[in-house]
Amino acid sequence: MAAQRLLVDIHTHVYLPRYASFLRSRSAAPRIFTRTTPTGTKEERLLILDDEPSGGRPIGAQYWDRDEKLKFMDRHGINVSIVSSANPWLDFLPASTAHQLAGELNEDLESYCSTSPSLSSSDTLKRLYGFGLLPLVPEVSINSLLEIVDQISKLPHLRGIIMGTRGIGNGLDDEALEPVWEAIAKAGLVVFLHPHYGVDSSAWGAKDNGHVLPLALGFTFETTTATTRLILSGVFDRHPTLRILLAHSGGALPQLSSRLASCIDHDPVVASRLKHDARYYLGKLYFDAVAYGPEELGFVSDVIGRSVFKYGSDADGFSSGTKKVVGSSRMLFGTDHPFFPPLKETDKWKSVTENLEAIESVEGWGEVEKENVRGGNAVRIFGLGS
Ligand code: URA
Numbered sequence: 001m002a003a004q005r006l007l008v009d010i011h012t013h014v015y016l017p018r019y020a021s022f023l024r025s026r027s028a029a030p031r032i033f034t035r036t037t038p039t040g041t042k043e044e045r046l047l048i049l050d051d052e053p054s055g056g057r058p059i060g061a062q063y064w065d066r067d068e069k070l071k072f073m074d075r076h077g078i079n080v081s082i083v084s085s086a087n088p089w090l091d092f093l094p095a096s097t098a099h100q101l102a103g104e105l106n107e108d109l110e111s112y113c114s115t116s117p118s119l120s121s122s123d124t125l126k127r128l129y130g131f132g133l134l135p136l137v138p139e140v141s142i143n144s145l146l147e148i149v150d151q152i153s154k155l156p157h158l159r160g161i162i163m164g165t166r167g168i169g170n171g172l173d174d175e176a177l178e179p180v181w182e183a184i185a186k187a188g189l190v191v192f193l194h195p196h197y198g199v200d201s202s203a204w205g206a207k208d209n210g211h212v213l214p215l216a217l218g219f220t221f222e223t224t225t226a227t228t229r230l231i232l233s234g235v236f237d238r239h240p241t242l243r244i245l246l247a248h249s250g251g252a253l254p255q256l257s258s259r260l261a262s263c264i265d266h267d268p269v270v271a272s273r274l275k276h277d278a279r280y281y282l283g284k285l286y287f288d289a290v291a292y293g294p295e296e297l298g299f300v301s302d303v304i305g306r307s308v309f310k311y312g313s314d315a316d317g318f319s320s321g322t323k324k325v326v327g328s329s330r331m332l333f334g335t336d337h338p339f340f341p342p343l344k345e346t347d348k349w350k351s352v353t354e355n356l357e358a359i360e361s362v363e364g365w366g367e368v369e370k371e372n373v374r375g376g377n378a379v380r381i382f383g384l385g386s
């Protein structure tokens with residue numbers, strides 16, 4: 001099938017122009033501000049956390065301009081991108097503002113995608129699809145969340161929802177979110193679970209290590225914790241059709257899943273709470289392939305495959321082959337663009353080529369598995385082509 005030869009980027013962000021203007025109007029983080037560099041030129045910077053290292057980072061058209069996204073895609077051979085708003089989404093807003101902005105940004109993203117070029121003159125497939133946003137903030141009404149899930153489900157180019165880890169203030173294992181999971185599962189939307197806050201920054205010590213510790217470790221551990229709490233809450237037992245895609249290949253969860261299972265088995269509070277061994281639930285999840293190394297990708301696919309063979313999860317895609325083969329059907333190429341730009345001018349971004357080379361070199365993945373991770377899985381999971 002021709003569609004299986006597409007390169008599809010499922011982890012790629014935008015600050016839509018409406019959102020970027022909003023950030024420019026703010027005087028506290030998250031905000032975009034202008035500063036004069038030591039050489040006297042003006043630069044815009046993005047500050048997304050109060051205590052962010054290096055006073056934030058430079059920001060430019062790559063973050064909001066659709067033509068820049070398409071140029072980046074062309075330069076790297078990316079056929080289709082499923083674009084999501086970047087963190088911190090609407091997390092910092094009062095409920096009524098968050099609701100209104102969610103509705104507007106979802107419409108903006110739909111038109112960003114629907115007016116994008118078609119893949120080819122004979123193809124109805126567009127180059128851009130999107131993940132919508134929910135007003136996940138404290139004191140929002142559940143009806144407001146359900147209304148926006150409904151809005152997203154009716155916007156044809158939005159195929160999922162990007163979500164942080166805080167829920168409406170008490171995390172994603174909050175019982176108040178039950179109707180939201182139900183509605184998302186029923187609508188067939190894919191939740192893209194993405195970090196923002198990291199972990200307690202006192203762990204990073206006093207040395208200036210730029211953004212390295214929060215990005216490499218804080219982000220990934222935040223995702224690990226949020227997903228573990230979701231598993232422990234029984235969400236996947238109650239909503240078996242819920243599809244959740246984890247950023248950065250699930251952080252540390254694949255590495256820690258047997259330890260998690262053992263801790264559950266030995267804990268009198270939790271031991272009989274779940275229907276399955278904890279490792280089963282890793283086979284319910286989807287994982288981006290933003291891990292930058294073939295060994296890591298191979299390991300994650302092995303762990304997912306084990307969920308299928310040993311713990312009875314569904315094989316979504318392949319049902320026979322090695323664990324690595326079966327596990328690869330739940331992994332999807334991503335870039336994290338426009339984050340991780342090269343430090344020096346180059347044609348291609350290392351953060352992209354390294355992820356592509358990693359997919360190419362996983363031992364135990366054949367051509368079919370690699371093609372699926374590059375695009376075939378995204379076509380199937382996001383219903384591209386329909
Ligand atoms: N990648 C993201 O998606 N967000 C950040 O803030 C940094 C890297």
Ligand code: ZN
Binds near residue numbers: 011013194247336
């Ligand atoms: Zn990201």
